[in-house]
Amino acid sequence: MHNSAVKWGNDPAASLKILLGKWFFLIYSLVYAGFIIINVLSPSFMGIDVGSLNVAIVYGFGLIIFAMLLALAYNHISTLAEELFKGKDKIS
Amino acid sequence: MNYIASPWAIIIFLFFVAMVLMISYHFARLTKSSATFYAAGGSIHWAVNGIAFAGDYLSAASFLGICGMIAVSGYDGFLYSVGYLAGWIVALFVVAEPMKRLGKYTFTDALDARFNSKGIQITAAISTLLVSLFYLIPQMVGAGSLVTPLLGMPHWAGVVMVGSIVIAIVVTAGMTSTTYVQFLKGALLIVFSLVLVFLVFSRGISTKPDQGGDVPYHVFITLKVVGDSNHTVILEDKQYKIIREWKVEKGKNVLRFLRLEKNGEFSIWKLNESLGVLEETLYVNHLADGQQLFNGAPREEGKFFQVGHMSQIAGKGSDEKTSTLDFFSFIKAIKDGTVVRWSKESVLDDGDKITVYYQNPTPGKDILKPGLKFKVDSAKGATTKDKFDFVSLMLALFFGTAALPHILIRYYTVPSPACARKSTIVAIASIGLFYVLTLYMGLGAMVNGVIDLTNDNMSAPLLAKSFGVVIFAIISALAFATVLGTVSGLIIAASGAVAHDIMDRFMGKNLTDNKKVAAGKIAAVFVGCIAMVLGVLFKGMNVSYLVGWAFAIAASANLPSILMLLFWDKTTAKGIIASVSVGLISALGMILLSQETYTNVYHLVGVKAPVQLNNPAIVSVPLSFIALIVVSYLTQAKDGKRKSA
Numbered sequence: 001m002h003n004s005a006v007k008w009g010n011d012p013a014a015s016l017k018i019l020l021g022k023w024f025f026l027i028y029s030l031v032y033a034g035f036i037i038i039n040v041l042s043p044s045f046m047g048i049d050v051g052s053l054n055v056a057i058v059y060g061f062g063l064i065i066f067a068m069l070l071a072l073a074y075n076h077i078s079t080l081a082e083e084l085f086k087g088k089d090k091i092s
Numbered sequence: 093m094n095y096i097a098s099p100w101a102i103i104i105f106l107f108f109v110a111m112v113l114m115i116s117y118h119f120a121r122l123t124k125s126s127a128t129f130y131a132a133g134g135s136i137h138w139a140v141n142g143i144a145f146a147g148d149y150l151s152a153a154s155f156l157g158i159c160g161m162i163a164v165s166g167y168d169g170f171l172y173s174v175g176y177l178a179g180w181i182v183a184l185f186v187v188a189e190p191m192k193r194l195g196k197y198t199f200t201d202a203l204d205a206r207f208n209s210k211g212i213q214i215t216a217a218i219s220t221l222l223v224s225l226f227y228l229i230p231q232m233v234g235a236g237s238l239v240t241p242l243l244g245m246p247h248w249a250g251v252v253m254v255g256s257i258v259i260a261i262v263v264t265a266g267m268t269s270t271t272y273v274q275f276l277k278g279a280l281l282i283v284f285s286l287v288l289v290f291l292v293f294s295r296g297i298s299t300k301p302d303q304g305g306d307v308p309y310h311v312f313i314t315l316k317v318v319g320d321s322n323h324t325v326i327l328e329d330k331q332y333k334i335i336r337e338w339k340v341e342k343g344k345n346v347l348r349f350l351r352l353e354k355n356g357e358f359s360i361w362k363l364n365e366s367l368g369v370l371e372e373t374l375y376v377n378h379l380a381d382g383q384q385l386f387n388g389a390p391r392e393e394g395k396f397f398q399v400g401h402m403s404q405i406a407g408k409g410s411d412e413k414t415s416t417l418d419f420f421s422f423i424k425a426i427k428d429g430t431v432v433r434w435s436k437e438s439v440l441d442d443g444d445k446i447t448v449y450y451q452n453p454t455p456g457k458d459i460l461k462p463g464l465k466f467k468v469d470s471a472k473g474a475t476t477k478d479k480f481d482f483v484s485l486m487l488a489l490f491f492g493t494a495a496l497p498h499i500l501i502r503y504y505t506v507p508s509p510a511c512a513r514k515s516t517i518v519a520i521a522s523i524g525l526f527y528v529l530t531l532y533m534g535l536g537a538m539v540n541g542v543i544d545l546t547n548d549n550m551s552a553p554l555l556a557k558s559f560g561v562v563i564f565a566i567i568s569a570l571a572f573a574t575v576l577g578t579v580s581g582l583i584i585a586a587s588g589a590v591a592h593d594i595m596d597r598f599m600g601k602n603l604t605d606n607k608k609v610a611a612g613k614i615a616a617v618f619v620g621c622i623a624m625v626l627g628v629l630f631k632g633m634n635v636s637y638l639v640g641w642a643f644a645i646a647a648s649a650n651l652p653s654i655l656m657l658l659f660w661d662k663t664t665a666k667g668i669i670a671s672v673s674v675g676l677i678s679a680l681g682m683i684l685l686s687q688e689t690y691t692n693v694y695h696l697v698g699v700k701a702p703v704q705l706n707n708p709a710i711v712s713v714p715l716s717f718i719a720l721i722v723v724s725y726l727t728q729a730k731d732g733k734r735k736s737a
Contacts, residue, residue: 024185032490044471056167
């Protein structure tokens with residue numbers, strides 16, 4: 001009844017990935033919270049020029065690009081960890 | 093504006109629908125088991141699944157709603173893009189792999205994997221059903237408003253058409269065909285949005301946008317006011333007769349509108365006291381018999397023109413034009429100029445309601461920072477409640493994404509947790525790119541004279557139309573396919589909740605695999621029909637607003653329990669039931685009792701609602717967490733054995 005749709009082996013890298021996920025999530029949440037707080041407390045700060053853009057656009061694009069970078073870093077580290085632990089399934 | 097269906101639009105649209113049905117037919121032969129119906133047999137490649145995620149996620153609200161909101165309110169629309177994408181971080185880092193490890197077919201399976209609790213099965217299934225239905229409403233409403241310009245059909249016909257096609261897709265092949273439809277649509281949407289943005293850059297910005305020469309620019313005239321004695325306006329041009337005047341209080345200001353008559357033709361103007369002139373407006377008469385007149389004439393006469401232009405570029409006003417622009421110079425040109433936005437006010441005329449749209453020149457600097465739609469600036473009169481509303485919305489977007497049932501079930505379509513992770517990354521990259529493009533498409537619509545003030549959702553497709561009917565037809569057909577894909581994903585999630593969670597697990601019917609698929613298909617037909625009825629009933633409601641609700645309910649009912657189950661060892665079955673129920677009831681209750689619902693859904697004008705917040709997430713998400721923690725602590729002894737699971 002409780003088999004998964006597809007089976008897979010034990011994942012010894014799981015705890016590392018969960019830890020990494022928690023930290024990345026926390027870091028991103030703080031940067032996102034900063035965005036909301038500036039919007040609410042000092043909207044005029046968002047209008048300050050940054051080159052041909054302004055803080056609002058740089059921060060907004062920044063959040064999107066930061067998400068992509070964190071995602072890539074997470075995938076890279078997780079894949080490395082999975083390869084490193086490969087064959088050690090039975091130990092866990 | 094008047095919409096005329098073009099043959100190209102119809103041909104390309106039909107081609108899309110035919111392709112979608114062919115994909116379904118192809119995969120129908122492979123869909124024999126419940127694993128293929130609900131989870132595509134867990135056999136989808138991660139890259140395909142990633143783009144399909146994007147297809148699922150870039151719904152009508154993302155594409156039409158955000159671009160429309162940016163076209164009208166500037167940066168504030170883009171806040172949705174930022175929030176929607178940030179939600180994926182929650183999905184990737186805390187939900188994707190653990191969910192894949194826990195679950196079988198549905199969200200309920202994942203929550204219940206360690207407990208086998210009837211209570212979890214029924215509450216989680218009801219929550220999935222309700223979130224799906226709330227998310228289905230805006231998609232169906234969006235479908236209805238799309239077919240009018242695309243195929244020249246009425247709203248209800250669009251809703252019925254989407255409903256029928258989607259039921260056909262789902263019933264024939266379930267998740268496999270839905271995935272490939274989403275893949276195709278997601279990829280094409282991103283490619284053509286990129287094309288559209290480059291076309292906008294290559295055209296540049298002009299103070300007299302004429303849609304590439306297709307539609308002559310409407311030159312706005314002003315009438316000089318020579319006196320305002322006893323608060324009665326006297327005009328220099330004596331050909332115009334003043335018929336009546338309306339004064340509308342707006343904050344500290346009083347707006348003055350005048351109806352004039354010249355050679356038997358009527359028009360409505362707005363007094364600009366500082367310049368001493370009357371300015372042109374656009375207006376819609378809502379007559380008592382239900383008829384609507386656009387600038388005084390039926391829609392077909394085409395008197396209600398498209399708007400959106402810059403009155404100043406780099407400090408110069410008369411007939412200015414930039415050269416080809418890029419990602420940076422486009423923003424700079426808007427920032428250093430003035431954009432004529434259009435504000436809306438309603439007045440009464442002998443029982444008829446008149447909606448007046450008037451010019452509101454706004455400095456580019458204000459367009460590109462928050463505050464035109466969401467009130468966040470205390471200096472401009474934002475209250476604490478306004479700020480709470482804003483924070484609540486951003487919270488709902490952040491926590492809602494990872495808990496939407498049609499997104500959750502997509503984790504089950506790939507072979508392994510690593511593939512779930514990789515497909516989420518493909519999704520983040522493609523969705524992130526698309527959301528960057530929304531800012532350019534929205535601002536492009538804002539300055540290219542393409543906005544239909546009566547339907548800002550159409551801004552992006554109409555921007556495409558200004559570059560030719562073929563790209564308009566492709567973008568519109570894609571927008572329509574967007575609705576199709578999202579609706580089919582939602583219907584699968586909902587039918588999974590009915591057939592698998594409620595009938596098979598909760599009621600213990602122990603269905604055979606074939607019967608499970610049959611039950612899912614019957615449930616899909618029922619849910620599809622309910623969605624069609626709701627789509628017709630909610631016609632005219634703001635699509636983005638409805639989506640905000642669905643996110644708030646998903647964030648409150650589903651996310652706290654998934655998060656705590658994954659990260660807190662002491663979570664118990666009763667804790668999960670409490671969290672889902674409290675989140676669901678508090679979020680739904682606050683929405684149903686909110687001022688927005690009182691005004692826009694129940695149409696209770698002047699009645700003060702018990703809940704003033706427009707988005708419940710800031711209250712209901714913490715409540716759901718608290719319920720889970722308190723109840724889990726109280727029920728530790730009974731469920732203590734689960735730790736070994």
